[in-house]
Amino acid sequence: MFTRSFTGKGGLFIFLAGVCLLFSSQKKPAAQRGAPLKVIFETDMGNDVDDALALDMLYKYMKEGKINLLAVSSNKNNIYSSLFISLMNNWYGYPHIPVGRVKDGADSEENPNNYARAAYRYTAKGGQKVFKAPDTTAAYKESVALYREVLSRQPDSSVVIISVGFSTNLARLLDSGPDSFSPLGGRDLVAAKVNLLSVMAGDFEEKRMAEYNVKIDVAAAKKVFGSWPGRIVTSPFELGNTILYPARSIRQDFTWTEHHPVVVAYESYLKMPYDRPTWDLTSVLYAVEGLKDYFSISRPGKIYADKEGFTFFDPAPQGNHFYLAADEEQRKKILQRFITLVTRNPKGR
Template identity: 35%
Template sequence: MFFRLPYIGFFFSLLICLVTACHQQKSVASLPVIWDTDIGPDFDDAGALAMLHHLADKGEIHLLATISCNGYANSPQVLHVFNGWYGRPDLPVGRADTAYAPVVPDECHWTDSVLANSEFRKQQSLADTSQDAIKLYRKLLAAAADHSVVIISTGFFSNLAALLQSMPDRFAPDSGLQLVRRKVKYLVSMAGRFPEGREFNVYNDTRAAAYVADHWPTPIIFSGFEIGDSVFTGLPLLQPHLPESPLRQTFRVGLRCWHEVEIGHPSWDETAVLAALDTTHQLFVPEPGRIIIHPDGSNGWEYKSDGQQYYLIPRTSRSRLAQLINGYLLGK
């Protein structure tokens, strides 16, 4: 068999294009992410976790670990179930040290519902591989490239404060503050109300929130209560033709418990995940300054043009944000 010269040139050019495209695709590194969550008392955390797994499937992030900042016993267990369901049964799970963390239960019992379903637990590792949160943080950060890791916090600041105060160990000779300064790119936190107000993740551990606000050495991006509070999502998960999943079960129980089956659930934690990837500010405008944590758990904001902390102002509509989130929840 032979090809005429024009065809040889065509196929050679096509081969060069394919090789170049493959090389370009491989050269784009996915963003290393550690997710810190109070998963349990609300169920938007479950939506955020589904988003993170879908983003990891698409290669946009490298999910390093899911870590609970809630001392509630169900929290690390439900992380194991979701991670296994989404094909990552060996993904590290961190359990909160109750010396630092609040214990806030799941009053809607969506976690009980998920944990009781044997089908959802089939992909879960049989061994309880949960690790101490601070040791896990230090191990992961020590192994990471400098200034590479993004931490997304959708819960209390308990773990983050303890991390900053941690001492050198077998993983790294650095103090916690030095380790964070060297390894973390930025922190995205679903916390606070802006420019002022009082919000759950702050007032449940005010001491830790104030410590992180005053000592965290990299940029902090706050996705405030007021953003996700008016972005309603989750209703598409109730479509009867969809296959069963931990996420669908979670929203079915949660939406009924919160009396939201007509409007959907606020997307506090899901919008924080969107914010973590919005590096070109297409969805949100960052307002520079610094957060001020008051003793009663409320917060204020001091504008500073050169500040390294930011709170976000939506640039796009709430309906567009909801559309993006629902797409991720459906695995699109």
């Protein structure tokens, strides 16, 4: 064990890396204990392309038997977000994974580089759609209803939620009432079933900004940070922003297939070649594999957001919020792990 000191709001922070005393009373990821980790993925798929790579990681963990992906929920209020998730589920060999869709979400932008739309509509030279993607619009459940159904069926303290978009669905889940799936209200249901919320959100640098995932739905983020009845570990903007997934991998490591949905997504999002930050991938890596040699973690505390979407961390011995960091050597290891994982062939291919 070793320590590293950082200065920020609230004074001195001590970061512990490796197998540390801070987590001696907290459960290791189930994937490290032998049982597949039960995961729900909450995403704003269709905004930044890192969501597509993060979902790819989860499929690869599924193939390895490390996780059971219970559901994928979209918090982007755009139908192509859910359609692209269904396309990915089908292409990677997991068409049974249910997809949830936000209702009246905070973000419905239809920008020209919406890669989810581009990949869903992608056609070969003859004009035929490349990816088998039936229109399953009617099959999508509203996300909060899907959460309640899925969580009610799981053992207590068994589920990890990985949230890499807006907090809209999670805030509504906390406010939800009893239903046919569970007599518990949302907050009590989360307290009973969820072991960890691994979230990509916030910016804790001294010269911080209102991070995108927070500011798009500030009220929801404030609700989640203020009311979530369990452990939250956040991977802030400044972590993933310093770990760039290389364009050379996108161009060279997926040529085993003529058409790959992640490659199409990358090519549709920005003009290739470009390296791209791995914000969302860091939250997936931590949730499934833990600290290992990849991350350092803050002492316990409390995260809160102000009305503009700026996030702050106050250390507190009894706090249940933490945030991740990585030094240069750790960032190299993280990037290599990303490349190793996502360049593996999917199930059945």
